[in-house]
Amino acid sequence: MTPKSNGTGTPDVGNLYHVLLSTSHIQKDPNGAIEKLRICATFTDLKAAKAEAHKTLFEAGYEREWFTEYETNQEEFAAHHIKRRTGLAVFAKAQDGTIFRTYVATTPNVQGFEGDPEEHKVHFGLYHVVETIVLYDEDDSGEARETNVEGSFRTYDEARKFASEVLLAPEDGVTKDSFDQYDEAGPTEKDCGYGDNVLVHAIGSNGENLLVSVLKGQELESVRLTEAAIRIRSFN
Template sequence: MASSTQNTSVSKANLEENLYHIVLTTSHIQKDPNSVIEKIRIAGTYRTLEAAKAAAHSCLFDAGYEREWFSQYEVDPAALESYRIHQRMGLVVFAVASDGTTFRISISTTPNIGHLTTDNEDGRIATDLYYVVQTNVKYANGDEGQDRDVNIEGIFMTDDKARAFAHSVLLSKEDGITKDSFAEYDEAGDNEGDCGFGENTVIHAVGINGENYLISVIKGQTSESIKLAEAAVRIS
């Protein structure tokens, strides 16, 4: 499979060589009891961990939410461990709205391969970015339990390059991994936005042991665009 850009072990010497991404995931327990359907947004990329943490803590409020709208809102690191389902990301905020919608705001760390820089005081990369995100779902006990992992595999300046890379993530000529290596393999066509397994999902595959793999191409969003999208959802 294509190599990952994820770096889960970060030393102080490498801090300036990394990027920190705010990953906002939402799921609705009433509509989807097993949280299989999970919407992923990238709410910004930052040059320092401190800037990313500050952005993560303000993410929901920047999106137009207010504290009293949540029946549960947790930021204590010790308490967050029990809500952490994305093993390669650091959970910063866990919140549940009154309608049952669950929000997880995490920070994902990747090497700054493209040497991206910014002059913004808040440390945010201002350039439009497209993220190739891999989600792995393993069912631990039928449909009753699951292990979920979300990983940013690549960051690109254009949608075309991101989509081209996305189609190679699960395959490897060197290791002999082809589409036929999977029990199921679905992919979006050239003129299709997704492959029928969720918004932005261009690849869906099922391993021989039942693992589900979802490869998505997600354009980064500003807090204002997330605010507009969330407002539309609340109105509907």
């Protein structure tokens, strides 16, 4: 679909707003995955995306009393020294220490995807290229990290091709040799050995780890997530 023109001859691509849900529990399993990330929905309107982000946990089947902490405004995020506040809508902590974050990530709508006229939600399936930067120089636990959605595509193959190039800029002299280490999945592989769906892993000159993944957008499965929440509650 061709992006609309803004009247200046330059395409007016607008933005896509993605609702992300992350869960993490470093203390519970220090040798396991630090964070699990889902892209729950994509919108063409920021207000609609923010509204969805604020109700994501409840729509997934969680209940307010299951959390020992539940914050929803920037003042509280700052007062409690919560890290990674960009786009953050909800910060919650379960009794066992599991941390839930819902937030909104913004990307240019270069494909010209259209949302529902009323909900502004993109209802067809998308594959998202996600870049995570792990800042070990700030926190050797791996908790200090930044996550960005770099692009969204209708097919996995399109997303995979973009993911293989997202860290590189040959025209600016940035190649695979620019990194202290650069690993990528083979043509028939779905990951490069650094986590599910991670197609590229690189280490920058300052020690930062960069992970590029392709994630399929998925509606939350309320029954499965509710059962997980019940287990969280029952262990306390």
